[in-house]
Amino acid sequence: MITTKEFKEFLEEDERQILALKNANLLKLNAIDEETNENIANISYICYVDYAIGATPLSNYEKTKLIGLYDKTNQQFYYHRIYSIYEFNQAFDKVAKELGAISFKSLDRIVKKAIDKRLNSIYEETFVKRAIECRTDPEDEFKKAFMDQITEGFFKTGTTVYGKDNEYITNLDAYDYVKLVHDKESVSELVNDYLSSEGSLYNNKTNLDINIEKYINNQAKLKFERNIELSDEDEMILSLFKNISKVKNARTVKVAYEQGHKSIDLDLDVDELKNRNYRSLVSNNYAFPSYAIKTRKGAKDFTEMFRSKDNPFGDILIKGIKKVTYGRKTLYEVE
Structure with a gap:
């Protein structure tokens, strides 16, 4: 599509303003001092454009895009990658590299x-x-x-x-x-x-x-x-999440749960646990909602079993979680 040699010649030739490509053109324009309206010596805008006539680097015409600046004094090309012209970029990347182009990001x-x-x-x-x-x-x-x-x-x-x-x-x-x-x-x-x-x-x-x-x-x-001071429940949350996160592929963990004189084993959905942020846990009285339980029946049975005056929605209280296991591996246990 374009070679390094022909692009470099285009940059260096003072009289040449258009480089014709297969499906587009490159246009070279003198940079203008916006305060004096005079040309800035040896600095040019280089644009990618479908129709070179009448185009400027700040044109509203959607096919006109600034791809770089050329500093002729120092023979340095500054390159701006335009992702919307993918086919051109693929070929032009090699040219820019061979020219030792400096990205606009470096100027930023x-x-x-x-x-x-x-x-x-x-x-x-x-x-x-x-x-x-x-x-x-x-x-x-x-x-x-x-x-x-x-x-x-x-x-x-x-x-x-x-x-x-x-x-x-x-x-x-x-x-x-x-x-x-x-x-x-x-x-x-x-x-x-x-x-x-x-x-x-x-x-x-x-x-x-x-x-x-x-x-x-x-x-x-x-x-x-x-100087932060964490409550017991805060420490439990951090310990619980830290240990569950170590099992990268876990989808379900088994929990030994106890509240009052009642106890039960639960299968909890890991995604539901980790998607609970601290704000929701605290506003829910340091508890996970019962729908973190893997099955609807399990959630319903749990709610009926543990709903009380202190836990009116039958939530899974953090302090009620006594042990968490994944297969044979113990992830969390209250001593």
């Missing part, structure tokens, strides 16, 4: 690292530290979030993604990328633009305000978590 990271640096400097200021010390949030809410996070982590599966990008939504456009390529000092301007812009449709807070509030809240949570 330059700005995000600069935002990080600026915010971290602000987080060290006295007014932020004082705000953390003065926080008096309801500990109950922090505890719920903490317990949910821990229990969800037990059953979490999948590959860990390292080097996860931060979550600043910078909304950089084509001209912002040009500024970064043309003048590395422009990163400071882009950081200022991000921090001063409104970060929500629902209030007038800037991204600076939102990030400071988020940081103060997170630090308050960490302060709480370092």
Whole structure:
């Protein structure tokens, strides 16, 4: 579809603006300084387009897409992958690699690292530290979030993604990328633009305000978590889920249950157990609903057997679970 040689020649030839491909064209446009309306020397937009005439990198025509920037002075191509043009990307990936193209994501990271640096400097200021010390949030809410996070982590599966990008939504456009390529000092301007812009449709807070509030809240949570005190039922929940999660393929576990002078063996659905978050267990008086029992008849018999003034719905109380087994393996047992 396209070779590295012909694409490189297209980038280098000053007079050539269109590279004809089999099912599309590539279009090269001079980057314009939006303040002076003058050409920015040796920086070009490279676009993928079905019809080259009249297209611009910011055109609303749906078939016109910016795929990159070329810095002729440094002979560096900056590449933006467009997933909607899959067939082109398959062929163009090889060309970009052979040219040593730099992803637009690398330019995004330059700005995000600069935002990080600026915010971290602000987080060290006295007014932020004082705000953390003065926080008096309801500990109950922090505890719920903490317990949910821990229990969800037990059953979490999948590959860990390292080097996860931060979550600043910078909304950089084509001209912002040009500024970064043309003048590395422009990163400071882009950081200022991000921090001063409104970060929500629902209030007038800037991204600076939102990030400071988020940081103060997170630090308050960490302060709480370092000094958290768990009840016996909380410890039971964590122990129960931690041990059940170790049997990855378990669909059902057998439970020895006791309440008052009555006892019974139950078959409980593992998915029903692990889908119960801490909030629902606590609001249900530290209990699982009876429909976690594998069969309807078993749930009905259990409810009738254990319904009482203190347990009006006949739920499976956490403190009533004395032993959990999977096959011959004991997963949990009250000493």
